[in-house]
Amino acid sequence: MTVMSSAALDRMLAILLVAQIASGLLTLRSGVPATAPLFWLHGLLGGTLLVASAEKLRRSIGPALRTRRWSRLVLGALLTLAVAAALAGGFAWVASGRIWSIGPWTILTLHVWAGLAVVPIVLVHLVPRRWRLLRPRRAGAPGLSRRTFLAMIAGTALGAGAWAAANVSDRLRGGSRRFTGSRWLPDGGIPPPTTFYGEGAPTLDADAWRLRVTGRVADPMTLDLAALDALGGTERTAVLDCTSGWVMRTSWRGTPLASVLAAAGADPDAHFVNVRSATGWMVPLEPADLDDALLATHVGGRRLPIGNGAPVRLVAPRRRGLDWVKWVIEVEVT
Numbered sequence: 001m002t003v004m005s006s007a008a009l010d011r012m013l014a015i016l017l018v019a020q021i022a023s024g025l026l027t028l029r030s031g032v033p034a035t036a037p038l039f040w041l042h043g044l045l046g047g048t049l050l051v052a053s054a055e056k057l058r059r060s061i062g063p064a065l066r067t068r069r070w071s072r073l074v075l076g077a078l079l080t081l082a083v084a085a086a087l088a089g090g091f092a093w094v095a096s097g098r099i100w101s102i103g104p105w106t107i108l109t110l111h112v113w114a115g116l117a118v119v120p121i122v123l124v125h126l127v128p129r130r131w132r133l134l135r136p137r138r139a140g141a142p143g144l145s146r147r148t149f150l151a152m153i154a155g156t157a158l159g160a161g162a163w164a165a166a167n168v169s170d171r172l173r174g175g176s177r178r179f180t181g182s183r184w185l186p187d188g189g190i191p192p193p194t195t196f197y198g199e200g201a202p203t204l205d206a207d208a209w210r211l212r213v214t215g216r217v218a219d220p221m222t223l224d225l226a227a228l229d230a231l232g233g234t235e236r237t238a239v240l241d242c243t244s245g246w247v248m249r250t251s252w253r254g255t256p257l258a259s260v261l262a263a264a265g266a267d268p269d270a271h272f273v274n275v276r277s278a279t280g281w282m283v284p285l286e287p288a289d290l291d292d293a294l295l296a297t298h299v300g301g302r303r304l305p306i307g308n309g310a311p312v313r314l315v316a317p318r319r320r321g322l323d324w325v326k327w328v329i330e331v332e333v334t
């Protein structure tokens, strides 16, 4: 006896998957504690998705094999694999109690890649079915049946249980995760030289290096390291939280971005400050990010290593690591 119709289950799965991908992508840019509920939601959706996917598999494997529609079967198998990999990676990361990697990649990085791989597959899978999924209920057709509603509640409760179990396992193994899911490295050191896409460090000569300050400024400037330092070096402790799953509190020394903007006469009504890297990576900072942002030349009491973004790296305490631009060459006010 099925408690939920296949159409209702498919709709629920589609909504869960889209919500899970969206919540996952949003976590990449969520660096302030006020965003913690987003990570809880991601965890809860992940658990519910586990339950709904298992039920979908239980129902669809037999008919799919019997009907021998191979293209549908292959696509269904691909989607199952990607979702299973994302689910397994997510739970393994949370429940493991430690930072673990396969080769140079942490389990969380592999989880995110699996999560991103779900996107194109789910689009190819869902688009032909969009009308069936989006078709409004016929007039007079019964709404969400009580049974379907109870099934959804039960599925969510089981999902919450899976999420809770993963977190209990983490605690029992002595794990300590920040609200972002990242695991703490010892304070005060030099962070691992991780990059989001695994790209290598560009070769930059510190003596030839220049910082260009452009855009909506009264005095566009080009600064070398000495001129940047002359704008007033300062030391700050800040938490660098990498989306690959590690987090470190350490000391950074450099020039406040606000001092550079003030020296260039930046337009106070500007909307963004774009910080650009020699690699082409660019991050638009909002006014709220500028108060404690730093253009750092030292970390953990030492000159910044090239892998950590020398000669100058952005320190943006309200952001996740992928926004802490390395190898900075331009600050553009827009």
Ligand code: HEM
Pocket: 020, 021, 023, 024, 025, 027, 028, 039, 042, 043, 044, 046, 047, 049, 083, 086, 087, 088, 089, 090, 091, 093, 094, 111, 112, 114, 115, 116, 118, 162, 163, 164, 166, 167, 177, 179, 180, 181, 182
């Ligand atoms: C698209 C990009 C994604 C990103 C950036 C991402 C990020 C994360 C992060 C940071 C965590 C750890 C949370 C914590 O430690 O509390 C996590 C956990 C998890 N994610 Fe994702 N995720 C993504 C996609 C997905 C997708 C598509 C699925 C499912 C199909 C998924 C399922 C899970 C699960 C089951 C967990 C463990 C839940 C828990 O116990 O907290 N994620 N994810």
